[in-house]
Amino acid sequence: MRPAQCKNLERNVFDDLPPDLERLLTLRVWHAMWLARIDNKIAELQRREAEREHGRHVRPARPEWIVQLGIGTGRPPVQVHAGDCYAAGNRRRAIHRDEARRLLASGLPACPHCQPDIDLRILE
Structure with missing residues (x-):
């Protein structure tokens, strides 16, 4: 051009x-x-x-184990869950592996969905 x-x-x-x-x-x-x-x-x-x-x-890391807490005075523990369990509910707190094992061994029920007792090798 x-x-x-x-x-x-x-x-x-x-x-x-x-x-x-x-x-x-x-x-x-x-x-x-x-x-x-x-x-x-x-x-x-x-x-x-x-x-x-x-x-x-x-963002804090997801806990490995959680305990679901009840309603009322002292908010007693109700159930042990894996940290990523969808059925854990809103009232909960993170716990260490040893505390999860202790709670399950003392008779606190394990969540039937995530089955932390199997992962923690707690047998009834």
Whole structure:
């Protein structure tokens, strides 16, 4: 392509813009406002992603064993569960392996779903 053809091509590409300065400035302001909105949305999404990532890093590890607690004075233990058991309920606390074994050996029932007594090798 010859230089004269390049100039004509450039003119054709920008022919759809208004010919007067006032409208061009209006378009520039309008586009600047949209860019600001887009930049704000990008910043918001980046902040949310950073918060999620931070949450993943500071989340405490899932306990290996949990005891489900009852209702009432002292909240007595009700059942022993594996740490990832879906049937554990909301009232619970993390326990160590030795405490889970002790509770099961003392007669506290094991969850029938996750069967921690089998994993802990507690036989009735």
